[in-house]
Amino acid sequence: MWIRKKHPWDIPESEVTDYQVYLNRRQFINGAAGLAAASTIPLSFAAKAPSGEAYADLQPSDFSTEEKLTTYESITSYNNFYEFGTDKESPSALAADFPDRSKPWMITVDGECDKPGQYDYNELIKTQTLEERIYRLRCVEGWSMVIPWVGFPLAEVLKQAQPNSKAKFVEFTTLYDPEQMPGQRRRVLDWPYREGLRMDEAMHPLTLLAVGLYGREMPGQNGAPIRLVVPWKYGFKSIKSIVRIRFVEEMPLTAWVQANAGEYGFYSNVNPDVNHPRWSQRRERRIGEFLKRETLMFNGYGDEVAELYSGMDLKRYF
Template sequence: MPARIRPTGFDHPRTSEITSRAVYAQRRDLLRLLAGGAAGAALAAWAGREALAAQALAGTRSAVPGAVTMEKPTAYKDATTYNNFYEFGTDKADPARNAHTLKTRPWTVEVEGLVNKPRRFDIDELLKLSPMEERIYRLRCVEGWSMVIPWVGYSLAELIKRVEPQGSAKYVEFVTLADKATMPYVGSRVLDWPYTEGLRMDEALHPLTLLTFGMYGEVLPHQNGAPVRIVVPWKYGFKSAKSIVKIRFVEKEPGTAWNKAARQEYGFYSNVNPDVDHPRWSQATERRIGEDGLFAKKRKTLLFNGYEAQVGQLYAGMDLKKFY
C-alpha cells in the first residue's frame, strides 16, 4: 500500500478511516486477485509504478507559514467524488465516474519559454526534485462550496529556480492534457481546449503555491488532477490547473480557460474576494462540503480564502474589484 506521511503532531486520518474498511479491503483484495489473473503482468507493473510514486510522497508537515490549518479535513470520499474536472464531465460526480481512463504513465512536463534552462521533466524526476511536504489547505470554489484537503507536494518555486526564468518572464502559463482518447469531454463547447491557467511570476514564486502530487498521503486520484497539478490556496479552485503537461514562462498575461470563456464572470487574478460577487450569485458565504445537514449554517467567506496575512502584500495598491 502507499507509504503514509509520518505523523508530526496532527491526528492525520488513516486511509482505512477515510474510506470505509470494507471498501478499503475490497480494493486491496481486488488488486491482489487481478494481479494473479490474465491481466497480472500489466497490473503488477502498474501497481509497481504507483507504489514507487507513493514512496516519494512520504514527507513532513510544512514549516511554511499558513501551510497548515487546524480545521478538520474534508472526508476523503467527499474530496474524491465531488469535483470540477470538465475534461471528464460537467457534473460534480462525473470525474470520479469517468477519470479511470486517464493514463498517468508515462508522463512528462515540458518547461519552455523565457527560461535559460528549458527542459522536459519525467514525472518521476519531478517527484524527486525536492522533499515532499504535507500542507492542509482550504479550497474555495467560485460556485460557493469549500473543502479542507491535506495536499502533498512542494513549492512550485523549487521547480522555477531550476529552470532559471529570464528577466522578461512576467507570467507562468500552465497547459493541461487534452486527450480525446482518454478524456471524453475534451472537444465539448464549454471551454477552449486545452485547459490553460496562469499566474503572475510573484504569485507562482510564493511559497504557498504548491506543485502537487498527492493528497491524504497517497498519489493524486485521477479525478483530482493526477499525476501533477498546482494548488493556489488563496484563489478560487479553477486556478489550480490539473494534469499539467506544459509550463510556459511568458512576458504577457496569458489567456486562461475561464477568462476566455466568460471574461465578465472570471477575471485573470481570481482571488477569493467576498466583496466581489459572481454575476449570478453572492460570494459572501460558502458551503463546506460534509456540513450539508438540514441545519448546517453557511460559513462567511474570508478574503484571500483566509490567507490575507501571507499573500495580501502581493496586491498592495491594486483595486481588487477591478482586478478580480
C-alpha cells in the same frame, strides 16, 4: 521581504500520513451526515479509505491548517474537471484509470528562461522533498473543502529553469487528449485548459505543485498526476494534469477568461466583497457541514499574500 507569521490555526510539528490517524484525530464520521438530504450540496459521506500508492516520509508543513478535513470520499467524488464531464460525478467515474501510470508523463518547461527542458514526472518528484499541506479550497460556485495535499513548492521547479528578465507571468497547460479525456470532445471550453499566475504569485511559498492527497498519489479526478494548488484563489485557478509550464512576458489568456471574462477574471482571488455576477460570494458551504459560513478574504491567507496586491483595486482586478 516575506515574513512567516504564526497563526492560531497553524498545524503542530507532527506528520500526518496514516488514514486511521486522520480518522481518530479529526473524527470524520459525525452527526452532519444525517443532514445530507437537507442540503443542495452533498455533505460528507461515510469514510472511504484512500487508494493509490502511499508516499513515505512526508514532511509536515507550517502552512497547514488544523481545520477538520473533508473526507476522502467527498474530495474524490465531488469534482469539477470538465475534461471528464460537466457534472460533479462524472470525473470520478470516467477518470478512475487516468492516467496510465505505466507510461511516461512529460512536463515541458519553456518560454522566457535560460534552461528550458522536459521533465519526466516520476523522475521529477524523486528530486523533491514531498510535504503534506492541509489547505482550504474555495470554489467560485460557493462551496469549500479542507484538503490534505501532498506536494512541493512550484518555485522549486521554476528556479531550475532560470527565468529571465522578460518572464512576468507563468502559463500552465493541461493535457489535451480527447481519447483519455472524453469531456474534451465537447466544446465546453477552448481546449486545452490554460491557467496563469503572475511571477510573484507563482514563486510564493504557498503555491504548490500537488502530486497526491491523504498521503497517497493523486486520483485521476483530482488532477493526476500533478496539478497546481493556489489556496488563496478560487479553485479553477488550480489547474489539473499539467503538461506544460511556460514563462511569458504578457498576461496569458486563460481558458475561463477567454470563455467569459465577466465571470472569471485573471486574478480570481477569493474576495467576499466581489460577487459573482449571478450569486454572492459572502458565504460558502463547507462540504460536510449544513450551515453556511462566512467567506474569508484571500480564503484566510491574507497575512501571507495581501502584500502581493498592495495598491491594486481588487474589485477591478477580480
